Amino acid sequence: MRLVNFQFYSSILTFLLLAHVQALYVKPHLERTHSNNLTFINCRSRTNSLINQYSSLILNLQPALRDLSAPSASPAFTAFFKDPNHAPFIRRILQNITTAAPTPAISDRAISPSFVCLDGPTQVNSTEYDTDMYIRCQDPHGPFATTLLESPAEPVITLCPRFFHLPVRLQRSKRACLEVGVQGKLFLSDGLDLIRHQSWVLMHELAHIYLWNTLGSRMDYYNVEQCLSLPSKRTVGNAESYVYYVANVRLGCTLFPSRPHPPRRGIPHHRGPANATVFDSEVQWG
Ligand SMILES: *[C@@H]1O[C@H](CO)[C@@H](O)[C@H](O)[C@H]1NC(C)=O
Ligand SMILES: *[C@@H]1O[C@H](CO)[C@@H](O)[C@H](O)[C@H]1NC(C)=O
Ligand SMILES: *[C@@H]1O[C@H](CO)[C@@H](O)[C@H](O)[C@H]1NC(C)=O
Ligand SMILES: *[C@@H]1O[C@H](CO)[C@@H](O)[C@H](O)[C@H]1NC(C)=O
Numbered sequence: 001m002r003l004v005n006f007q008f009y010s011s012i013l014t015f016l017l018l019a020h021v022q023a024l025y026v027k028p029h030l031e032r033t034h035s036n037n038l039t040f041i042n043c044r045s046r047t048n049s050l051i052n053q054y055s056s057l058i059l060n061l062q063p064a065l066r067d068l069s070a071p072s073a074s075p076a077f078t079a080f081f082k083d084p085n086h087a088p089f090i091r092r093i094l095q096n097i098t099t100a101a102p103t104p105a106i107s108d109r110a111i112s113p114s115f116v117c118l119d120g121p122t123q124v125n126s127t128e129y130d131t132d133m134y135i136r137c138q139d140p141h142g143p144f145a146t147t148l149l150e151s152p153a154e155p156v157i158t159l160c161p162r163f164f165h166l167p168v169r170l171q172r173s174k175r176a177c178l179e180v181g182v183q184g185k186l187f188l189s190d191g192l193d194l195i196r197h198q199s200w201v202l203m204h205e206l207a208h209i210y211l212w213n214t215l216g217s218r219m220d221y222y223n224v225e226q227c228l229s230l231p232s233k234r235t236v237g238n239a240e241s242y243v244y245y246v247a248n249v250r251l252g253c254t255l256f257p258s259r260p261h262p263p264r265r266g267i268p269h270h271r272g273p274a275n276a277t278v279f280d281s282e283v284q285w286g
Contacts, residue, residue, distance in 0.1 A: 024150045025125045026116060037100035037112035039154075046117050046164060050202075053168065057199040058098045060170060064246040065094055076248040079256035080241045082232035089236060093214070094246070097206045103155055103213045113155045113209050115202075124158050126150065133158045145201050147208040149218070157205040166198045170250075177253035178224060184258040191224025191244065200243050207239040228257060 030042040068091040102110035124133040137160030144163040181188040217237030
């Protein structure tokens with residue numbers, strides 16, 4: 001996951017931004033494994049585990065795909081996306097995640113996402129971050145996965161060694177649903193425990209790729225309260241909103257804060273360990 005400090009809905013701005021995109025360096029001759037549409041680079045003994053996490057993600061997305069075809073909006077949909085008119089777009093994003101569809105708008109030729117497992121310096125460096133991505137992994141408060149959208153060749157997601165310390169087993173019971181408190185108006189936690197999971201992180205990064213591809217959006221609110229307070233129009237650009245929605249449908253959660261938050265000026269400031277807001281410049285947990 002990555003920090004963002006702007007978003008664009010305008011295709012003209014997106015075009016200008018893409019025109020300024022600089023080259024991403026991925027060391028040649030690293031081991032590559034292709035699986036369906038995805039490519040795993042330098043993942044070696046981790047490749048099978050990643051393929052399993054991705055397969056598990058596809059299965060865990062199915063309840064949300066069914067939910068999106070239901071005649072009326074579910075509580076999870078209403079909480080995270082608000083407007084039923086968004087359903088067809090959200091469905092296309094989720095379908096592209098499940099097929100790892102190629103992204104012609106990012107690349108000069110249509111190409112599906114790649115995951116690079118970083119395990120040393122000089123493997124990937126980013127002109128956008130002006131750094132070697134492995135060095136960035138050394139920051140204990142830094143992200144454990146980052147989507148790099150600057151490459152002219154392929155959309156790349158880097159995975160830090162710390163990514164593999166995240167849980168692989170998904171919680172499957174309703175007991176994992178986030179608890180609502182404060183007179184039914186707020187969740188009791190920042191929500192991150194629900195989504196700090198390998199499959200959900202893969203989904204988050206893939207969502208970035210398709211949201212960039214279609215909306216030019218790089219929005220990155222993680223905190224569940226931030227996601228709930230986004231205006232309807234903005235929810236569709238925020239990668240984590242998709243993860244919360246899919247995870248909540250998957251678990252069968254039906255209880256959400258009772259009232260939408262009043263619209264706030266600017267961005268709600270986040271209180272908690274992740275500290276990711278569009279206006280802050282510090283890096284968060286990934
Ligand atoms: C899904 O992927 C196809 C290419 O395979 C692309 O044409 C379409 O715009 C994508 N849709 C979304 C919503 O990402
Ligand atoms: C790869 O992407 C294409 C284009 O979206 C899709 O038609 C195809 O089913 C995908 N392959 C797999 C194995 O998902
Ligand atoms: C990126 O890596 C290559 C190869 O290691 C190196 O030649 C180049 O100077 C690096 N660029 C940055 C900005 O670190
Ligand atoms: C969160 O951000 C605030 C304001 O920028 C800062 O003072 C605080 O130290 C940050 N907390 C963490 C855990 O990074």
